[in-house]
Amino acid sequence: MEMNIALLPGDGIGPEVIDQAVKVVKAIGQKFGHKITFKEAIVGAAAIDATGQPYPDATHEIAAASDAVLFGAIGDPKYDNDPKAKVRPEQGLLLMRQKLGLFANVRPTFTFPSLVHKSPLKLDRVDGVDLVFFRELTGGIYFGEPRGRNEQGDKAFDTNVYSKFEIVRLARMGFEAAQKRRKLLTCVDKANVMATSRLWRETVQELAPEYPDVKVEYEFVDAVAMRLIQWPKAYDVLITENLFGDILTDEASVISGSMGLMPSASLGLGVKLFEPIHGSYPQAKGKNIANPLATILSAAMMFDYAFDLKEESELISNVVNLSLEEGYVTEDIADGGTAYKTSEVGDWLAAKILA
Amino acid sequence: MEMNIALLPGDGIGPEVIDQAVKVVKAIGQKFGHKITFKEAIVGAAAIDATGQPYPDATHEIAAASDAVLFGAIGDPKYDNDPKAKVRPEQGLLLMRQKLGLFANVRPTFTFPSLVHKSPLKLDRVDGVDLVFFRELTGGIYFGEPRGRNEQGDKAFDTNVYSKFEIVRLARMGFEAAQKRRKLLTCVDKANVMATSRLWRETVQELAPEYPDVKVEYEFVDAVAMRLIQWPKAYDVLITENLFGDILTDEASVISGSMGLMPSASLGLGVKLFEPIHGSYPQAKGKNIANPLATILSAAMMFDYAFDLKEESELISNVVNLSLEEGYVTEDIADGGTAYKTSEVGDWLAAKILA
Ligand SMILES: CC(C)[C@H](C(=O)O)[C@@H](O)C(=O)O
Ligand SMILES: CC(C)[C@H](C(=O)O)[C@@H](O)C(=O)O
Numbered sequence: 001m002e003m004n005i006a007l008l009p010g011d012g013i014g015p016e017v018i019d020q021a022v023k024v025v026k027a028i029g030q031k032f033g034h035k036i037t038f039k040e041a042i043v044g045a046a047a048i049d050a051t052g053q054p055y056p057d058a059t060h061e062i063a064a065a066s067d068a069v070l071f072g073a074i075g076d077p078k079y080d081n082d083p084k085a086k087v088r089p090e091q092g093l094l095l096m097r098q099k100l101g102l103f104a105n106v107r108p109t110f111t112f113p114s115l116v117h118k119s120p121l122k123l124d125r126v127d128g129v130d131l132v133f134f135r136e137l138t139g140g141i142y143f144g145e146p147r148g149r150n151e152q153g154d155k156a157f158d159t160n161v162y163s164k165f166e167i168v169r170l171a172r173m174g175f176e177a178a179q180k181r182r183k184l185l186t187c188v189d190k191a192n193v194m195a196t197s198r199l200w201r202e203t204v205q206e207l208a209p210e211y212p213d214v215k216v217e218y219e220f221v222d223a224v225a226m227r228l229i230q231w232p233k234a235y236d237v238l239i240t241e242n243l244f245g246d247i248l249t250d251e252a253s254v255i256s257g258s259m260g261l262m263p264s265a266s267l268g269l270g271v272k273l274f275e276p277i278h279g280s281y282p283q284a285k286g287k288n289i290a291n292p293l294a295t296i297l298s299a300a301m302m303f304d305y306a307f308d309l310k311e312e313s314e315l316i317s318n319v320v321n322l323s324l325e326e327g328y329v330t331e332d333i334a335d336g337g338t339a340y341k342t343s344e345v346g347d348w349l350a351a352k353i354l355a
Numbered sequence: 356m357e358m359n360i361a362l363l364p365g366d367g368i369g370p371e372v373i374d375q376a377v378k379v380v381k382a383i384g385q386k387f388g389h390k391i392t393f394k395e396a397i398v399g400a401a402a403i404d405a406t407g408q409p410y411p412d413a414t415h416e417i418a419a420a421s422d423a424v425l426f427g428a429i430g431d432p433k434y435d436n437d438p439k440a441k442v443r444p445e446q447g448l449l450l451m452r453q454k455l456g457l458f459a460n461v462r463p464t465f466t467f468p469s470l471v472h473k474s475p476l477k478l479d480r481v482d483g484v485d486l487v488f489f490r491e492l493t494g495g496i497y498f499g500e501p502r503g504r505n506e507q508g509d510k511a512f513d514t515n516v517y518s519k520f521e522i523v524r525l526a527r528m529g530f531e532a533a534q535k536r537r538k539l540l541t542c543v544d545k546a547n548v549m550a551t552s553r554l555w556r557e558t559v560q561e562l563a564p565e566y567p568d569v570k571v572e573y574e575f576v577d578a579v580a581m582r583l584i585q586w587p588k589a590y591d592v593l594i595t596e597n598l599f600g601d602i603l604t605d606e607a608s609v610i611s612g613s614m615g616l617m618p619s620a621s622l623g624l625g626v627k628l629f630e631p632i633h634g635s636y637p638q639a640k641g642k643n644i645a646n647p648l649a650t651i652l653s654a655a656m657m658f659d660y661a662f663d664l665k666e667e668s669e670l671i672s673n674v675v676n677l678s679l680e681e682g683y684v685t686e687d688i689a690d691g692g693t694a695y696k697t698s699e700v701g702d703w704l705a706a707k708i709l710a
Contacts (some may be wrong), residue, residue, distance in 0.1 A: 068607040090547040118479050120584050141515065147550045154519040156554035160496065164509040190598070192445045195502045199511035225606040226614075229475050229584055243545070247602055254585050 001307060002035045006066035006271075008059065008096075010044040011089060012280025013290035013342075020346025021070055021299045024319075027350040028303070028312050039066065043096065044074030044089040044280075054092025060099055063198035064271060066267060068352040069100075069305035070299060071275035077282055098138050101269030103166065104173050105135040106305075107249040108263070109232070111256045114324045115333060119257030121229065126255055131235040132181070133252065134174040135245025137266060139166045140196070142242050162196045162241065167203040173267070174239035175211040184236035186217045188224050188244055200241060221248070228252055253277055258325025260332055261320075263298035265305050272306045274298040288341045291330040293320055296349060317351040356662060360419035361626075363414065365399040367635025368645035368697075369427025375647035375701025376425055376654045382499065382705040383658065383667050387542045394421065398451065399429030399635075401443040402705075419626060423661040424455075425654060426630035430643025432637050453493050458521065459528050460490040461660075462604045462632060463618070464587070466611045469679045470688060474612030476584065483612055484594055485538070486590040488607065489529040490600025492621060494521045495551070497597050517551045517596065518578045522558040528622070529594035530566040539591035541572045541600055543579050555596065576603070583607055604619030608632055615677075615687055618653035620660050627661045629653040643696045646685040648675055651704060674707040 007022065009015035022038060029036040041059035048054050054074075054137065063069050074089045096102075111119075111129050119126045144159030164246060171187075178185040187204045189197035201218055208216045219227070221244045228248065232255050254260045259278065266273040276294030284290045300316035303309040323329055330350050331339035339347070361378065364370035370416045377393060383389040387547065396414035403409050409429075418424050429444045449455075464483045466474075474481045485504045499514030533540040544552035555571055563571045574582070582589060583603065587610050595603065608614045621628040631649030639645045655671035658664040678684055683703050685695035688689075695703070 022592070088547060094548070113672075118478050120586075122475060122477055125475050142548055149550065149554070154554075155516065156550040157499070157514060157516040158549045158551050159512055159514055161510065161512040190601075192443065193497055194513045195504065195511045196513050199504070222601050222605040225580070225602045226609045229609050231475075231604065244602075246577050247580045247599075251580040251584065251606065254581045259581075311363075323356075 001309070002037075003068070003307065004037050004039065004066045006008045006063045006069045007038050007040040008043045008063065008069060009040070009072040010074040010280065011076050012073055012282045013048055014044075014074065014280055016286070016288065016290050016342050017276065017292040017295040018070060018072045020342060020349070021295045023346045023350040024296050024297050024316060024353065027353040028316065031354055032309075032312055043071075043092050045076035045079060047092060048087055050088060052087065054087060054089050055095040055099070060096070063096065063100060066271055068302050069271060069273040070295070071273055072295065073216065073276065073280040075280040075282070094142060097266065098143065099203070100273065101138065101272055102266035102273055103136060103138045103268040104170055104266060105136065105137040105245065105249070106132060106265040107252070108132040108201060109252045109256050112258050112261065112321070112324055114255075115258045115261070117257065119255060121255055126232060126257070127258055129232045131232060132177060132251065133245060133249045134170060134177065134237065134239045135249055136166065136170045136240070136242045137206070137245075138268070140242035141352065155300065160194070160196050160243070162199055164199065164203055167200050168207065171204050171207055171239055174237050175207065175214055178214045178237040179211060182236040183214050184217065185214050186224070186235055188219055188221050188238055188240035188248065190221050190222060190244075191218070196241065203234055204239070217296045224248060229254065249277070261293045261297060263294055263301050265298070265301045267305065272302070274302040274306075275299060288343055289331055290342050291332050292342050292346055293323070293329075296320060296346075298305055315353060319349050323349060356664070358423070358662065359392050359394065359421045361418045362393050362395040363398045363418065363424055364395070364427040365635065366401055366431050367428055367637045367640045369429070371641070371643065371645050371697050372650040373425060373598060373649040375697060375704070376650045378701040378705040379651050379671060379708065382708040384520055387664075387667055388708055392552045393528050398426075399447050400431035400434060400474065401595045402447060403442055407442065409442060409444050410450040410454070415451070418451070418455060421626055423657050424628040425650070425657065426628055426634035427650065428631065428633065430637070431637040440516065444453065449497060452621065453498065455626055456493065457621035457628055458491060458493045458623040459525050459621065460492040460600065460604070460608070461487060461620040461622060462490065463487040464549050464611050467613050467676070467679055470611075470613045470616070472612065473688070474610060476610055480585070481587060481612065484611055484668065485588075486587060486607065487592055488600060488604045489525060489532065489594045490604055491521065491525045491595070491597045492600075493623070495597035511555070513603045515551050515598070517554055519554065519558055520680065522555050523562065526594055527560050528699070529592050530562065530569055533569045533592040534566060537591040538568055539570050539572065539613040539642065540578070541574055541590055541593045542605065543574055543576050543593055543595035545576050545599075546573070547575060551596065559594070579603060580606060588607055594691065600656055604632070616648045616652060618649055618656050619654045620653070627652060629657040629661075634697065640662045643698055644686055645697050647697050648678070648684075651675060651701075670708060674704050677707060678704060
């Protein structure tokens with residue numbers, strides 16, 4: 001197969017971890033005879049520094065013309081504590097999501113037997129957790145208008161807005177995923193307070209009869225924030241709006257003890273994007289110590305979701321598991337054993353794929 | 356001292372647990388020579404059934420004229436499963452908060468040595484946790500206008516809105532609490548996305564120099580949702596807007612393993628209100644098995660926050676600790692030992708206070 005992959009390494013450790021994913025993807029290409037072309041582009045703080053724009057048009061053209069995007073991370077502390085900064089790296093992320101039509105962020109939470117002891121939760125609560133969030137990604141309070149300040153500047157406002165079609169397309173992805181999994185869908189909202197949430201609940205209730213094999217539960221966001229810690233195994237597929245999804249997927253990401261390893265996919269109208277859920281981790285930048293596994297597992301999701309190549313996807317997951325079992329890992333999960341460098345882990349995995 | 360206390364038992368187990376708090380408050384009054392008068396009023400589903408209104412004017416008059424309100428819980432399943440119900444118990448809660456000007460919800464999370472083993476978190480993460488949220492309670496997306504649907508009904512919207520003065524008065528409470536505690540204040544927002552959050556961050560940054568002994572941290576709500584589970588001991592005082600506070604205080608409530616015991620206070624322009632954070636627990640209603648300790652600890656907060664009577668407050672906390680140590684508790688925390696009835700626990704605590 002021919003594949004054009006856009007690489008958007010971004011900021012902080014982004015470039016280092018993307019480098020390792022590229023090694024792995026190349027090895028897969030070589031082994032399975034795929035012709036893979038990479039095109040790199042800038043985004044985030046790196047792009048602001050170079051062009052003044054966090055998601056330059058040239059980057060968008062490369063991303064939109066590709067078959068899949070591998071994304072690193074964005075964010076630089078120099079922009080964080082300046083509430084008056086006019087351009088921020090995050091705006092690049094939001095613009096990219098919107099311009100590429102990436103309306104669904106898919107975030108699995110699962111455990112690795114060799115890492116589950118690192119969970120902040122007790123073993124019986126977390127052992128075997130396997131849930132996936134479908135977070136709406138191009139609507140809600142992230143983009144709603146009006147937003148801003150009054151003239152005097154002493155009053156600020158944001159608008160949360162959802163149209164039914166936005167809920168339908170996201171919910172259908174959730175229903176379909178549930179059908180292939182344990183057949184439980186949880187609709188997370190705040191329907192006792194918010195008008196948008198009542199439209200979410202109503203819309204999901206209307207769709208439910210089309211998926212008679214899926215059991216649907218409706219839960220308030222505050223209750224889910226509790227139950228996710230109390231008993232995460234209760235969940236299978238969760239669907240929710242943009243802001244609730246931002247909070248809950250991050251909460252969920254720490255329960256497995258493998259946050260540094262969690263991949264994600266963003267799907268929608270056209271090209272699909274894959275990225276680790278961890279951030280740009282500026283303190284580790286350039287030190288060759290960052291854990292590349294989340295990005296490499298995102299590449300595994302890419303072969304599955306973007307190219308429907310299950311064998312390639314599984315081979316990557318398998319060599320990642322092997323690296324965990326054999327302790328060929330970076331310092332964050334070395335647990336007193338030898339700590340390997342970011343680049344060494346990438347080389348090792350690529351070699352295993354070709355072995 | 357003379358004290359007029361309004362009792363708003365509400366729904367479900369509310370009346371039973373309020374009864375026990377009344378026994379304890381009466382015992383305190385007797386021991387310390389306070390003249391305490393109680394006036395009871397209806398709220399929630401109980402009030403809808405009786406008057407059609409979830410927060411009737413007569414109830415508001417009693418609450419507003421009191422020195423402090425002891426509140427039970429509201430909510431009845433018969434309203435939950437009727438998405439088209441025109442009047443809902445929760446509306447009573449929101450109206451009450453607004454009409455009484457209760458703009459700050461104070462929610463401590465702390466551990467009881469005898470219960471910390473019930474936490475879903477590992478002992479080293481949770482042992483000795485001691486944090487308190489100040490959640491803004493009368494603003495934000497809970498009340499902002501416009502909210503509703505478009506004419507066709509296929510688009511819904513909510514408005515999040517904050518004026519600077521709302522942030523200032525809440526933040527000052529947080530700063531002052533931090534000064535009396537470990538001197539760390541965390542401002543929780545989503546300033547990388549929301550205009551309201553940028554006003555929050557800016558306002559807190561302006562106030563900070565007035566409290567030079569307090570260290571201020573700014574953290575995004577998604578990061579806090581993670582760190583609250585990873586390492587809750589990192590926090591002291593957290594301030595945040597209404598919706599983020601709803602989600603995060605519920606998340607925080609499960610980490611100590613003592614959710615059924617956590618009290619809260621709502622403070623603001625006039626009368627102060629005290630309530631357990633647990634819900635109306637309709638399955639247990641009328642069975643005399645509900646745990647009254649959260650309501651009794653809320654009464655302890657009342658003596659401290661509403662009447663500045665530290666000794667009275669501490670005596671209540673001490674007898675509650677005694678009941679935990681001696682295992683004179685309800686079935687939910689009896690852990691295989693004898694389970695006492697709700698009313699027996701109330702009697703025991705009142706007797707200990709007078710002993
Ligand atoms: C950086 C930020 C704007 C972003 C979001 O809130 O969506 C991030 O938290 C995420 O979840 O990808
Ligand atoms: C019942 C609901 C409206 C309420 C809220 O969201 O404020 C509750 O969750 C709470 O936290 O007191």
